[in-house]
Amino acid sequence: MIQYQIVPINPHAHLFEVTLTLDKVSGREVELYLPNWIPGSYMIRDFAKHIQWLKAESAGQSLAVKKLDKARWLVDSCGGDDKPIEVRYQVYAWDLSVRGAHLDQTHGFFNGTSVFLAVKGQEEVQYKVNIQPPAGEAFKNWRVATGLQPVDGTKEFGFGWYQAENYDELIDCPVEMSDFRLISFDACGVPHYMALTGQHKVDEARLKNDLIKICEHHIRFFGEPAPVERYIFMTYVLGKGFGGLEHRNSTALHCSREDLPLPSDDPEKVKDSYQTFLDLCSHEYFHTWNVKRIKPAEFLPYDTQNESHTELLWAFEGFTSYYDNLALVQTGIIPIKQYLLTIAKTITTVQRARGRLIQSVTDSSFDAWTKFYKQDENAPNAVVSYYSKGALIALCMDLLIRKLTDNQKSLRDVMVRLWQEFGQPQIGVKNDSIQTITIEVCGQQHQKELDDFFQLALYSTDDLPLVELLKTVDMELVFQPRNDRNDKGQVKDEMPHNKPKPSLGIEYQGANLGITVKSVYWDSAACEAGISAGDQLISMNDLKIDNDEFAKRLAECEIGETVVIRGFRRDELMRFEVTLKASVADTAYLVYCNDEKDESSKLKQWLTH
Known part of the structure; x- marks a missing residue:
């Protein structure tokens, strides 16, 4: 058994102190390491940088510690002889996120990947953790929330001893301590x-x-x-x-x-805002099956020292994104029309990303470590989200399976097969496993149609067949120019006919002076005029602009009109002559195909079964 004690030694300075005790050590050296990333968040985060200092001793004698690289240490056990070794270190915890560790006088939170050093070669032994409160009367009402199992008389939600069957479980059970x-x-x-x-x-x-x-x-x-x-x-x-x-x-x-x-x-x-929170709760809870137990083969086991590339995040995050808000309408928490608006917004998000024409969803999954999780100002032109497009692929698969099987089967049948054949026995999902199961669910006679769909959806940058498939549930999908900056998609009773408006083709935010350009679409009027991300625009046709006035000034112009925009790039004043283009029809409108509105039997069958 390997034991830890973790104490919020100084909440005001954001410091946890951890003691790692090895009861018996055989051999001359012990290698310790800390993960470089946390499962579920696919980017190297170098958690070891927050370790302030590290010391080791045995029987009161200091042991030599050699750092091997950014996240590995070698402890000289002085010959071992089955003597216990104690390793103490402090961790700076000021990462206010769900991925790291955070500590102040109001609460403490940590993931095991941020605070618990692993002992190389001992990842499968049993681990115990003594979780202690900060010292002082101010913390007397604090409790502990964690997925770890309390042991040795520790009360549920109390401070004391907790147990994990192996290191993987230890780092997969975060801890919250507070009132x-x-x-x-x-x-x-x-x-x-x-x-x-x-x-x-x-x-x-x-x-x-x-x-x-x-x-x-x-x-x-x-x-x-x-x-x-x-x-x-x-x-x-x-x-x-x-x-x-x-x-x-x-x-x-x-x-x-x-x-x-x-x-x-x-x-x-x-x-x-409440729907957004329920979507989040639903999303993370669905992951209990889809990615925590049904996993890509590359994640069995996790290699937390190195990047683990998989092209399947479109399924694990995309399918979860599809089912998170679908559960809300199927349980009656939200009405059908409110759910359809969510679908329209997701389609709009993907359609507006020029990156969908550059990157396939499988490439987006594989390159999550360097592109999706490290997005820059050019991301809208270069990256497609495996969350959003993956959710639309799941939507297409659900409707396609229903169509091919006369509503006798759905994507749920694929998910249940994945759970039974891969999740429960802990077998890694391969790149073609989902395709194979889908063909088996629908029948071999549909293999050609399904093969063509998967080739288009997963490995090409062509648009998904959303228009055709949504018609099977009495919904018409049309793309219109956005009405205004806040138009992210709508649900309509009748076919809309929005007029194109003059557009620069930028995303921006308000600044103390003018507006700051966040990103520039590569096929836009702004790009052709030389406007770039980071530019601070202050005037158009010699009139001041700000976050509110800019849209008004633009609406007063005509498509094809040339305007003069001035702004700062760094500390240099720039002048741009911009010939305005028509706004792109990239906003998704879902329109009911008949007069029954959301009472259509086909629509209700999809959204209630």
Whole structure:
């Protein structure tokens, strides 16, 4: 057994102190390492940079420690002789994210990948962790929320000893310590909890009721029993924040205060921000099956020291993104029209990304480490999201399977097969596994059509057959120029006919003076005129512009008109002559094909079964 003790030694200085004890050591040297990335977030993050210092001793004698590289240490055990070794080190914890470690006088949070050194060659032994509170009266009400199993008399949510069966489990169970609000509920007989840290108000009964619907829906989707004995949503509530990271029996979430439901909210409506939060909860919970247990072959086992490339993130993140908000409409939390608006916005997001014409979704998955997670100002022109496009591929697959099987089968049948044949026995999913299962679900007579679909959807940059497939559920998809800057897609009863408007072809944000260009589309009027990301534009035709006035000034112009725009690039004043182009028809409008609106039997069959 390998033991740790972790103590928030100085919350004001954001320092955890960790003691690693090896009961018996055979051999001359012990190699220790810290992961360089955390599963679920595909970028090298170099967590070891936050280790302040590291010391080792045995029987009161200091041991020599040699650093091998950025995340590995070699401890000289002085011959071993089965003597215990104690390694102490401090970790600076000021990463306010779901991926690292964060500590102050209000709470402590850490992922094991940030704080627990691994012993090379001992990853499969049992691990115990003694989690201690900060010293002082101010922390007397703090508790512990974690997916780790309490042992040796430790009470649930109490400080003390916790256990993991191996190192992989240890680093897959984050820890939150604070005076959090705890919401408890059962889903299909399994205890579930939400720990809310941070100042907030919430309609607890409504949140609990919606979470029960979501969790039970996902459990029954794959089939009871659930693969967990308990589950915890660890949620840090902020003024502004959003994010989540999945784990085997828990998730770490960030949300904004406005995302939570309030007692004063209309009980008949789900506000947009609350839907976004429920989507996040649903997304991370669906990952309990899809990526935590149904995994790419490249992730069995995880190599947390090096990048692990897979072309399958389109399925693991994309399918999860499809089912996260589909669960909300199938459980009756949101109405059909509200769900369709979510689909329209997703289609718009993908359509506006010029990167969809450059990068396939499998390449996007493979290059997540260097492109998707390290996006720069050119990302809209070079990168397609395997989340968003993956969700649209899942939508297409669901509708195509239903069409080919006369609604006798759906994408759910593929997901259940993946769970039974890969997730439960812990066999890695290969690049062609999903395609093979889909063909088997639909029948071999449809192999040619499905092969053609997968070639187009996964390995080409051609647009997906959304128009044709949405017609099978009585929905018409048309692309229109956006009405205004906030138009991200709509659902209409009748066919719209938006007029093109003059456009620069940029994304921007307000600045103290004028506007700052965030990105420039490569086929735009701004690009042809030489405007670049980072430019601070201050005037158009000698009139001042700001975040509000810019859109108004632009709307007063004509397509094909040449305007003079001035702005600063770094500290140099620049002058641009821009010939305005027509706005691109890249905004998705979903239109009902008949007068039944969302009561269409085909539409309801898709969205309720």
